[in-house]
Amino acid sequence: MAGRFLSMFKPISRYLPVIKQPERKVRFTEKIFWTAMVLILYLIMCVIPLYGIDPRTQGWQLQYMRVIFASRRGTLMELGIGPIVTAGLILQLLVGANMIECDMTDPEDRALFTSASKAFSIIFTAIQASAYIIGGVYGTVNPIQSIIIFLQLIAAGIIVILLDELIQKGWGIGSGVSLFILAGVAQQIFNQCFFPAYPYEGIFPAIIRNLMSGEPLNPLFVRQGPSILGFITTVIVFLLIIYLEGIRVEIPISHAMYRGYRGRYPIKLLYVSNLPVIFASALFANIYFFSQLLWTHFRDNFWVGLLGTYRTENGRLIPSGGLVKYVTSPGWLGGVMEDPLRAFGYTVILVVFCVVFSITWLEVGGLGPSTVAKQLVDSGMQVPGYRRSARPIESLLKRYIPPVAVLGGIIVGLIAAVSDFLGVFGSGMGILLSVGIIYQYYQAIVQERAVDMYPALRRFFGK
Numbered sequence: 001m002a003g004r005f006l007s008m009f010k011p012i013s014r015y016l017p018v019i020k021q022p023e024r025k026v027r028f029t030e031k032i033f034w035t036a037m038v039l040i041l042y043l044i045m046c047v048i049p050l051y052g053i054d055p056r057t058q059g060w061q062l063q064y065m066r067v068i069f070a071s072r073r074g075t076l077m078e079l080g081i082g083p084i085v086t087a088g089l090i091l092q093l094l095v096g097a098n099m100i101e102c103d104m105t106d107p108e109d110r111a112l113f114t115s116a117s118k119a120f121s122i123i124f125t126a127i128q129a130s131a132y133i134i135g136g137v138y139g140t141v142n143p144i145q146s147i148i149i150f151l152q153l154i155a156a157g158i159i160v161i162l163l164d165e166l167i168q169k170g171w172g173i174g175s176g177v178s179l180f181i182l183a184g185v186a187q188q189i190f191n192q193c194f195f196p197a198y199p200y201e202g203i204f205p206a207i208i209r210n211l212m213s214g215e216p217l218n219p220l221f222v223r224q225g226p227s228i229l230g231f232i233t234t235v236i237v238f239l240l241i242i243y244l245e246g247i248r249v250e251i252p253i254s255h256a257m258y259r260g261y262r263g264r265y266p267i268k269l270l271y272v273s274n275l276p277v278i279f280a281s282a283l284f285a286n287i288y289f290f291s292q293l294l295w296t297h298f299r300d301n302f303w304v305g306l307l308g309t310y311r312t313e314n315g316r317l318i319p320s321g322g323l324v325k326y327v328t329s330p331g332w333l334g335g336v337m338e339d340p341l342r343a344f345g346y347t348v349i350l351v352v353f354c355v356v357f358s359i360t361w362l363e364v365g366g367l368g369p370s371t372v373a374k375q376l377v378d379s380g381m382q383v384p385g386y387r388r389s390a391r392p393i394e395s396l397l398k399r400y401i402p403p404v405a406v407l408g409g410i411i412v413g414l415i416a417a418v419s420d421f422l423g424v425f426g427s428g429m430g431i432l433l434s435v436g437i438i439y440q441y442y443q444a445i446v447q448e449r450a451v452d453m454y455p456a457l458r459r460f461f462g463k
Contacts, residue, residue: 005114007099013115015120017158019165035172035179038163042180045076045159051150052145053138067188067430068281070180076156079128080184081177083157084130085163085282086296087120092279092360118161125157126150128289135293173444177278178437181219185434189234189426192226203231222423224332230423234431237419241435244269244411249400265376267400270408272367274436276357277412277429280350284327291324292317329420329428336421343421351413358409362401369397 007014038283052073060131063456066073071080090115094100103109132153133146141149141184164176203226210217221228291308298304308324310317326345330336336343355434362368373394376382383393412432419428426434 001425005094006102006109006116009112009115009119012119013099013112015114016118016434017162019162019169019171020169031171031173033336035167038167038172038176039179039183041159042070042176042183043367045156046072048076049074050076050078050138052141052148052152067184067427068181068278068433069285070177070184078132078151078162079125079153079157081160081164081436082123082282082285083128084117084121084161084177086124086277087117089279089282091117091120092357095360095363101404118165121161122154122158125154129157131289131293135296152226173281174437174441178433178440181278181430181433182437185426185430189434192425193231202226203228218365222333224334225423226425227332227423229333229426230344233419233422234425237424237428237431238435241415241432242439245436245439249404251396251400252384253376254384265372265381267397267404269404270412271401272358272361272408273440274433275361275410276409277416277432279361280353280355280413281429283353284350287327288319288324291322321393329417329422332423333421343417347414347417350417351410354413354416355406355409356386358405359402362405367401367405369394369401372397372401 003054060158066080069080069082069085071077071082091100095102095113102113129150133141133149138149160176160180166172167174167176167179174398191202193202196205206220206226207228209215209218210220217228242417245268247269248266250266253263253265287307291304292310294301294304295308295310299309306322308322309320310324311320312318319328325342326349329346363371370390373390376393377390383396416428416432419431421428424431
């Protein structure tokens with residue numbers, strides 16, 4: 001049964017906007033259609049400017065975080081998926097710390113947890129929208145303008161929540177959050193490769209310009225912005241992550257009723273995929289955002305200084321001290337050489353949080369040994385040589401799943417940090433997420449076909 005905290009959302013859930021679960025089997029072509037429609041709506045929202053703001057206002061420089069949260073400055077997607085990820089982060093931490101009672105195997109608890117996530121997402125949309133307006137992201141605006149901007153951001157935030165829910169309820173493939181991140185990272189990589197000025201000249205136009213003018217290519221090899229080293233690193237990281245996605249421990253399974261069916265349950269090295277990086281990004285982005293907001297208004301406060309201090313450089317606020325300095329990447333090799341302690345601190349903090357989120361997501365996300373063992377038994381599967389019972393299968397899975405989750409968290413944290421230092425296109429976290437998301441979509445398509453071929457697997461996949 002749900003704990004007291006989640007029970008509070010039972011009456012609220014009646015008034016929350018909701019996408020109904022499909023009452024029939026959604027065909028694969030329909031899922032492709034709705035996924036494409038969601039992507040098109042997202043891209044349209046990315047180019048519709050917010051009414052009532054001055055397009056010349058610079059706002060806060062959050063470009064390296066925007067690609068992770070699929071946001072676009074000055075548009076309806078100003079907040080992107082930030083509120084959704086922040087809400088999920090907080091609830092995950094509360095459940096992982098046992099501060100909230102929640103049994104993710106209980107359908108009622110799962111439904112209340114979903115309602116709580118949606119309610120928190122709307123609340124954080126309102127909080128972040130208010131903070132942007134009060135903090136001066138849009139310059140000086142009058143009360144009427146503030147209300148108009150606030151209502152636009154709230155409406156856009158609710159639409160994003162519903163688009164994500166539309167896909168996750170089974171109308172589409174994957175999740176809206178993953179789809180939006182992939183679209184943002186792909187656009188960023190394309191711009192850094194080919195765009196004339198975004199915000200630096202793309203690497204291929206720069207190479208062509210230098211070759212045509214007879215200038216050497218050496219300055220383009222390592223520079224702040226798109227570089228030859230960054231492009232090479234991007235290709236290497238892509239191939240490395242694809243290789244790591246294929247590393248797995250496979251446990252043989254068979255069906256108790258269909259004796260001819262045998263298969264393997266894979267426990268991947270990157271078992272919890274890219275979720276630890278997303279949650280770590282959400283935590284770091286909120287520290288960055290709120291520290292900058294507080295520092296702008298309370299610069300002389302000691303506690304605010306511990307959270308973060310900034311210096312002005314070319315009209316931009318750059319982290320110079322406090323916690324925020326060590327949760328933001330130096331960005332490129334020049335920054336690492338200037339302040340190696342900051343680079344080391346950032347790497348350690350990122351790896352630690354990736355490990356923490358990997359462990360906590362095992363239970364919250366239904367990936368823990370006990371949940372997987374129950375799914376295998378309930379779907380009619382068994383492990384040869386073990387009794388067809390959840391307990392012995394759970395003991396077998398405990399040998400692999402927790403250690404693999406920790407190792408995977410360490411690996412994704414190191415890849416994300418080092419890739420940033422080498423100037424990978426789309427940011428280190430972005431490239432890690434995009435490859436993982438592409439692989440997830442590949443798995444989702446294979447899973448859809450497997451369910452069509454073996455209807456008995458429908459219960460195992462929760463369909």
